[in-house]
Structures are given as C-alpha cells and as structure tokens.
Amino acid sequence: MIASDLRTGVERLGDMIAAAKVIVPFTGAGISTEAGIPDFRSPGGLWTRNRPIGFDEFVASQDARDESWRRRFAMDATFAQARPARGHRALASLYRAGKIPAVITQNIDNLHQASGFAAADVIELHGNTTYARCIGCGQRYELSWVKERFEPDGAAPDCTICNEPVKTATISFGQAMPEAEMERAAALAQQCDLFIAIGSSLVVWPAAGFPLMAKKAGAKLVIINREQTDQDDVADLVLRYDIGETLGPFVGN
Template sequence: MIAKDLRSGVEQLGNLIAESSSIVPFTGAGISTECGIPDFRSPGGIWTKNRPIPFDEFVASQDARDEAWRRRFAMQPTFAAAKPGRGHRALAALYRAGKVPAIITQNIDNLHQASGFKADDVVELHGNTTYARCIGCGRAYELDWVKQRFETDGAAPDCIDCGDPIKTATVSFGQAMPEDEMRRATELAQHCDLFLAIGSSLVVWPAAGFPLMAKNCGAKLVIINRDPTEQDDVADLVLRFDIGETLGPFVGN
C-alpha cells in the first residue's frame, strides 16, 4: 500500500510500530542526505562525478590507491561535520525503547553509532569510512595517520606490519561481503516482525535481499524512500516522502 499523504502514512507507520515487538531497520544513503552527506546513485550523486574504484584495481594499482585516498580526504570535512538527522534519532529512540534489537545499514558514515546505537548493534554491510584497515592482516589505522603519511610521502601508505595496502574500512565493488555481518543481518531479518527499509534504492545485492527475506519470514515490510523501488509491490506500506519528516514524529524527547 502506497501512502497517499504524509499525515496518514505516519499514522499507519505508528500503528505498525506500536503493534511490533521486534523492529529491524535497514538503512541506505537516503537517511543521511539531510545530514549533508551526498548519496551515490542519484542524479548528481558521487558516482555520477567520480567512477567508483573497484577492489581489484585498488589492490593492483598504486595510482588507484592514491586516487582513492585523495577522494576520501576531500570528503573528510563533509563526514566530520555530519551529525545524526531526524531519521537516525528516531531509530535510536526506538532502540532505547527496546523495540529495535539492532540495525542493518549500507551506510559507512558512523551516524547510527553517533545517534546512540551501541557499535555492536550496528550491522555495517558495507563497512565504515571513519577509520582504515590493512587489507592483508586487518590492522586498524586512524585516518589522521594515513593522511600524514600520504602527505609526507606523496603516496598512499602500506601496512607497517605486513606491507599490504591500507584502505578505508569499507567494502568496495568486487570485495567480499563481511561474513559475520551478513550472518547477523540474516538472523535479524528472519526473526523480526517489522522490517523498515529506509533510504535505500534496494538495487545493491546481496544487501537488497534482506527486506524480501524478512517479508518471506512473516514480517511486515515498510519502505520509506523518496523514489520508487523494485520491492514496493510486496511492501505492506510504502512512504515516498522526506525521511526526516516521516520519522521526525518518532524522535521523542
């Protein structure tokens, strides 16, 4: 069912939330755009301006690694200035109320943690851009350390332990999805009674399979997204309104 107007849609959403005991939110880039973080796929998004660098290219080419880090440091002021929006705060309120056991996200911006979710309860399918990891041994690095080495040497640094490349702790195209996070997301989708897909185009697989999985396991499915998705037809409720305005009434005090 597609909500005809914001007021009735919010009322229907509120009823579904009230009736549910285990709500699993699944968030995409759309929830963070009001926080100043541009999305990737929409017209004017990041990927329309810069071609994404696949993982195999990052591994094989120093030039690709240098370009990847140049782009990341160019975005640093944007990520550093971003604060949780109304959508993040509303989901955090449901989490504090015991309605949400954990959240699944495609986002890499750390805003769910900043809104009040415990880090262990944020299932990051695509990683986190606020720190870096060696792709070989997995050692974590602070971005400031990487930037200092990058500016000093004029090139993206390698791991001081094993010598393999260091990249942001995100999942690039062609890189394996994190097994533990995929397993936990599967468990959450299979055992909730309400699944909220928020701000995701639902075209990136396998992540896009979780709303359908939840629906097939008996959960009600709500999709909150500005644009239509391929899963609207199977959703119990579709709200094509601004995410902040839709979830704002649930922020609480």
Template sequence: MIATDLRTGVDRLGEMIAEARTIVPFTGAGISTETGIPDFRSPGGLWSRNQPIPFDEFVASQDARDEAWRRRFAMEETFAAAKPGRGHRALASLYKAGKIPAVITQNIDNLHQASGFKADAVIELHGNTTYARCIGCARRYELDWVKSRFDSERQAPDCTACGEPVKTATISFGQAMPEHEMRRAAELSQHCDLFIAIGSSLVVWPAAGFPMMAKHAGARLVIINNEATEQDDHADLVIRHDIGETLGPFVGN
C-alpha cells in the same frame, strides 16, 4: 499500501510500530542526505562525479590507491561535519525503548553510532569510512595517521606490520561481503515482525535481499524512500516522502 500523503503514512507507520514486538531497520544513503552527505546514484550524487574504484584495481595499482585516498580526504570535511539526522535519531529512540535490537545499514558514515546505537548493534554491510584497515592483516589505522603518511610520502601508505595496502574500512565493488555481518543481518531479518527499509534503492545485492527475506519469514514490510523501488509491490506500507519528515515524529518516543 502506498501512502497517499505524509500524514496518512506517518499515522499508519505509528500504528505498525506500536503493534510490533521486534523492529529491524535497514538503512541506505537516503537517511543521511539531510545531514549533508550526498547519496550515490542520484544527480549530483557521488557516482555522478567519480566512478567507484573496484577492489581489484585498488589492490593492483598504486595510482588507484592514491586516487581513492585523495577522494576520501576531499570528503573529510563533509563526513566530519555530519551529525545524526531525524531519521537516525528516531531509530535510536526506538532502539533505546527496546523495540529495535540492531540496525542493518548499507551506510559507511558512522551516524547510527553517533545517534546512540552501541557499536555492536550497528551491522555495517559495507563497512565504515571513519577509519582504515590493512587489507592483509586487518590492522586498524586512524585517518590522521593515513593522512600524515599520504602528505609526507605523496602516496597512499602501506601497513607497517605486513606491507599490504591500507584502505578505508569499507567494502568496495568486487570485495567479499563481510560474512559475520551478513549472517547477523539474515538472522535479524528472519526473526523480526516489522522490517523497515529506509532510504535504500534496494538494487545492490546481496544486501537488497534482506527486506524480502523478512517478508517471507512473516514480517510486515515498510519501505520509506523518495523514489519507487522494485520491492514496493511486496510492501505492506510504502511512504515516498522525505525521510526526516516521515520519521521526525518518532524522535524521543
């Protein structure tokens, strides 16, 4: 069913939420755009300005590492200013009510944690950009430390423990997906009765496979996204309206 108008979609979504025992949300960049964080693919998105730097290029080239960190620090004000939007707060309300065990997200902005989810209830398939890790020994570094070294040495720093490059704790193109998070996401997808994909184009695999995994396991599937996706025909409900307006009524419920 494709909701013909916002009210119809919100009413039907409310019925499905009320009937569900276990809800698993799957969020993409679209849930964060109302917070001021641009998405990736749309006109004006991050990739329209800069093509992503593949992981192998980051590892092989000091220039690539310098550029990656230059871009990250250029976005710091945007990330630092972002606060959870209505979509984040609605999901946090359902989490606190015991309807949602955890959220699966493609986002790297830490806004689910800021909205009230415990850290271990946020399954970050693409990592987190609010801190850094050594790609060798996985030692954690805070961004202030990286920025200080970057400014003083005029280049991206290496790990003080093992000498390998330090990178934002995100998953880049060509980098292996996190095994633990992928396994948890699969388990959740297979054991829910309502799966809600929110603000994702559902084109980045293997993450885009979780909605259909849930559907095949017997869950109802809802897709909330401004644009059509390739999985809309399989969904029980499709809402192509603003995410904040769609989920806003569920904040605090």
C-alpha cells in the same frame, strides 16, 4: 499499500511500530542526505563524476590507491561536519525503548553510532569510512595516521606490520561482503515482526534481499523512500516522502 498522504502514512506507521515486538531497520543513503552526506549513486552524485575504484584495481595499482585516498580526504569536511539527522535519531529512540535490537545499514558514515546505537548493534554491510584497515592482516589504522603519511607526497601508505595496502574500512566494488555481518543481518530479518527499509533504492544485491527475506518469514514490510523501488508491490506500507519528515514524529526526548 502506498500512503495517500504523509499524515495518514505516519499514523499507519505509528500503529505498526506500536504493535511490533521486534523492529529491524535497514538503512541506505537516503537517511543521511539530511545530515549532509551525499548520495553517491544518484544522478549528479560523486560516482557519476568519478568512476568508482574497484577493489582489484586498488590492490593492483599504487596510482589507484593514491587516488582513492585523495578522494577520501577531499570528503573529510563533509563527514566531519555530519550529525545524525531526524531519521537516525528516531531509530535511536526506538532502540533505547527496546523495540530495535540492531540496525542493518548500507551506509559507511558512522551516524547510527553517533545517534546512540552501540557499535556492536550497527551491522555495517558496506563497512565504515571513519577509519582504515590493512587488507592483508586487518590491522586497524586511524585516518589521522594515514593522512600524516599521505600528505607529504600524496602516496598511500602500507601496513607497518605486513606491508600490504591500507584502505578505508569500507567494502569496495569487487570486494567480498563481510560474512559475519551478512549472517547476522539474515538472522535479524527472519526474527523480526516489522522490517523497515529506509532510504534505500533496494537495487544493490545481496543486501536488497533482506526485506524480501523478512517478508517471507512473516514480518510486515515498510518502505520509506522518495523514489519507487522494485519491492514496493510486496510492502505492507510504502511512504514516498521525506525521511526526516516521516520519521521526525518518532524522535524521543
């Protein structure tokens, strides 16, 4: 069912939230655009101007690692200034109310944690850009450590323990999806009675399979996205409106 207008859609969503015992949100880039984080995939987005650097290229080439870190630090101000938007805050309100056990996200911006979710309850399918890890031993590094070593000559540093490259703790193209997070997301999708996909184009697999998994397991499926998705026809409710306006009424005190 596609909501005929915003008010009707929000009322229907409110009824579904009230009736649900376990709600699992699945968030994509659209929920963070109101917070000032660009949607890299959209027309005019960063990835249309700069070809993404794949994982294999990052591992093989010092030049690719240098460029990858140059791009990340060029985005420093954007990520530093971002604050949770209405969508994040609405989900955090439902989380505090006990309706949401955890959030599954394709985003890397840490805004769900900033909105009030415990870090353990944010299932990051594509990792997190606010810190770094060694791709060899997994040692965590803060971005300030990387920046201090990168800035003098623009060379990406290696791990002090095993000498393997250090990259943002994100999942790059060609890099394996995190097994534990994928398993936990699948379990949540199959245990909830309401699954809400928010701000995702639902074209990036295997993550895009979770809404269908939830639906197959008997959950109601809601899709909130400005653009049409390939899963609209199986959803119980589709709201093609601004995410902040749609979820704003659910922001608690």
